[in-house]
Each structure stands twice: as structure tokens, then as C-alpha cells.
Amino acid sequence: MYEPSPQNAFIKFCERVGRTTVSGVEEIGHGGVLIGESFYWLIYGPRVKQPVRLGAIFQQMMEVGIHAMPIIALLVASIGAMLAIQGIHTLRIFGAESRVTIGIAFSVVREFAPLIIGIVIAGRSGSALAARIGTMKINQEIDALKVMGVNPVRFLVVPSLIAMVIMVPMLTIFGDIVGLVAAGLYVNADLGISMAAFFHDVVDILTIDDIMHGLTKSFLFAILIAVIGVVNGAGVEGGADGVGKATTRSVVQAISAIVMTDMVFAFVATR
């Protein structure tokens, strides 16, 4: 009876590792090309009478930004209140609970608002983008665009990319406000510090650098979410099963990329 030899199994393992590595590098390269191509169409498109349509950008901005506001408000408010609860609990040990505002302000603006919003948008809009492009690919809609002389990157990718790059930082500002208000309400209820006093402290503590720190991160997250969504959607093979896998992959990769970028950014920005 035929049995595979250990050498064959090892060679197959090496082949699999090699193939996965090459495909990973290919995907990163594909993402880079996509960003370059997006800039090309943004700048060069109007000259060849193929401008990026404002209507498509606004439509995506509504989808990515406005429709996501309720869930983001809920999550960021919970995070703000949670930070206040934990902060007061910890500082009470030292009798310094009135200083809780410092921790809340820095944590919400520099860390939690951009991170939570990045994760929500990756799960909500990044996955939707991967699914949409994947479905269009298997239904030959991408081919249809090409044969009509409509560049798919200009038509599909650039509006989503621009919408994300505008709306994720905007949502971060929104998240900063909601998170701080929720934290302020808890602090008011627990410590009796008025909202006016709370926000007076917040304004005193935070600098433009702190706000820009959060916004720059959210800008990077937006690019990562859009590019990962598009690369996974464009790589769909097969039918509905392929779309499902690409969608899941897109969410996992985007969240991983966001968390790792956050860590690297925090390290670099605090040097």
C-alpha cells in the first residue's frame, strides 16, 4: 500500500510555508500598488475625463461615517464610563480620585477612541468593502467595469478610501467628545465634580499634540482598513464561500494591523 515518505511530507510543508510567505508579500505589494493607483486616479483622473465622482464619495461617507455613529457613540460612551469607574477605583487607594480626569482625558483622546473606532469600522465597513468587491468579482461586475472602460480602482476603491480617510478621523473627534461626556457624567455622579469643572480640567490637560496623536492614528487606521478590505475582496476565488472567507480574513487582518500599528505608533510618539 502507498504511504507518503517523511521526506515528501517535509517538502510539502516547506512548499506550503514558502507559498504562504510569497502570497503574504504579494498582498502587501498589492496594497502598496492600490494606494499608488488611487493617488494616480485622484490626480490624473480629471485630465482623462475620468474623475472620481463626488457623489460616490458622499455615499460612502454616509455609509462609513454617519450610519456608524450610533454604535460608536454607545461603545465609546461605555469605554469612557469604564475608564472613569476603573480610574476612581484605582486612585481611591492613594486618596487621589479627584485626579482621575488626567487619566481619562489622555486615555480617551490618545488611545481608546481611535482604537475602538478603528476596530468598529474594520468590522463594519472593512468587511462590507471586502464582501462587496468579492461579490462583484465573482458576478463578473468588475470585468463589466473594465470592458466598459471604467477603471475599477477609480470607481470602487478611491471613493471608499477617501471616505474612510475623512470619516474615521471625524468619528474619532466625535468619539473623543462622547467618551469624555460619558466619563464626566460618571465622575459627576460619583465624586460630585461638576461637568464644567471636569471639562475645565480636560481642556487644561490636553494639548493639540494629544488630539493630533489620536487623529493621526485614526488616519493610518482608515488607510489600513480600506486597503486590507479591497485586497481581500479582490482576491476572492470561487463562490459565496470565497466571499465569506475573504470577509472574515479582512476583519481579522485589519484588527491585527490596527492593534500592531497602535503599539508601534505609541512607542514612536512617546520617544
Next chain:
Amino acid sequence: MNKHANNVIEVEDLVTHYGDREILKGVTLDVHDGEIMVIMGGSGSGKSTLLRHLMALETKTSGTMRILGQDIDNLTQRDFFDLRKKIGVAFQGGALFSSMTVGENVMLPLYEHTDLDQMTMEIMIRMKLEVVELGGFEDLKPSELSGGMIKRAAFARAIVMDPKILFCDEPSAGLDPVVASALDDLILLLRDAMQMSIVVVTHELESAFKIADRITVLDKGHILMVGTVDEVKNSTNERVYNLLNRVPEDENMDMDEYLQRLTGVEVKEETIL
């Protein structure tokens, strides 16, 4: 330069691979101006791949292709873009954009490539939808249409820019005989009324014989023959005869090769009990 002044498509010695697999093995083909050329063949014969090459959606290994007199290897991006506007494609599944209405789907090429005002575009799409007998359906979404209506809407979108060449991928596939016959009539109408050159890929014999001016028979990446309907029907070529009469292919497969394909390893005598 064109071999014949009235050729709209000239393909010479086209070879293409998917990975290591050779799909088209030196295909040479001409399509004349104003004719309906049907490309026929069994599954895996390479007819869909050939069509994708004609639509410039695939990269070939070697060979030359001239579409409307232009060598597609030597086109600038702008020329290539202009050439695209002279070609219409009706995909097998319609490939309508599900987020848009039928009217928006048909209007898209006009919106992208012309400076026409909204009202003119709306009049034009209504006219095209009337041609394909879908007048009044412009506000419906593709999900609200039947299979035959989706194909008609795809035809409307394909012809909205009045292309010189129309490519149709399996237009009658999955349709009942009455609807399929109506689509065949539509293809004939487009040739006669709009003077289009039409390339149709199909494996439906009845449909092919009804609409074709000439038929190209493909088999395993080779062209078996090119001829009129009568020439193909009366062909003495055994493989053409088998295809037309639905005779199953006689496979004389080597047992070692079969086992090697199953196990993925080279099969020697001692590996088999």
C-alpha cells in the same frame, strides 16, 4: 495593417496559459465586419478563455490580436480606453450592478464617457430598453428581474454606446427555449438594425445554427474548423461530428497516469500492492 479591410477582429497564433496549463494552443481567427461569429466547443475547449482575450481581460503568452484595426499590444492607455468604448459585452450572468437600478446600470457608460445632460441620457436609456423590450422597467433593481430580463438588461447596457463589436457570453444559457429564442432574435436584430459585428460564445447548437453567419469550432485549445452553418453541419471531421451529435468522448487513459493524478506522486510498480 489589416489582412482584410473588412475584418474587425484578427487573432493570429494566440497561445495562453493558466499556470503551467496551456489553454489556447495557437488560435487564429478573423471576424468580418457586420457578421455574427459563433464560437462553439465543449466544456474546457477554451471558448470562454478566447472570449476573455478578445475582450482584453486576459494576458496572452504569445500571438497577436488586432481589434478594429488596432494592435492591442501597442496601444497607449488613452487609445486602449477609447477602444473599450467601441466594444459592448453581454456577460453570461448579466453582471448588472446590484446596488443600481436597471436604468442606472444602462446609463453608467453614458455617465462615465459622455457629457450628455441627464434628460438626454434618460431618453437614450429608455430607447435602448425599448429595443430589448424592457421599456418601463428602468426603476427596478436587478434582483426584481427574471433571468431572461437580466440578460436583456445586460444587452441594453452593452449597446448603449452603440458599439461596433458586441461580445455575448452564453446568451441562452439557463433560459427556457421560448426566452432563448427571443434572445436569438434580439441578436439578429442588433446585427441588422445597428450593423454590429457580434461574437457569441455558446454551446447551444440550436441557437448557434439560428444566428451564426460563421461558426468557429474549438476543441482542447485548437480550432477544429471555421465555416458557415452548412459547412459545420456537413463536416466530416470526427470531433466536430461528435460535438454536434453529443457523442461522449472516448477516453483511453493510461492507468499509471490516472493513479499519479489521484495520488499526486509518481507511481511505480512497487508502490502498488
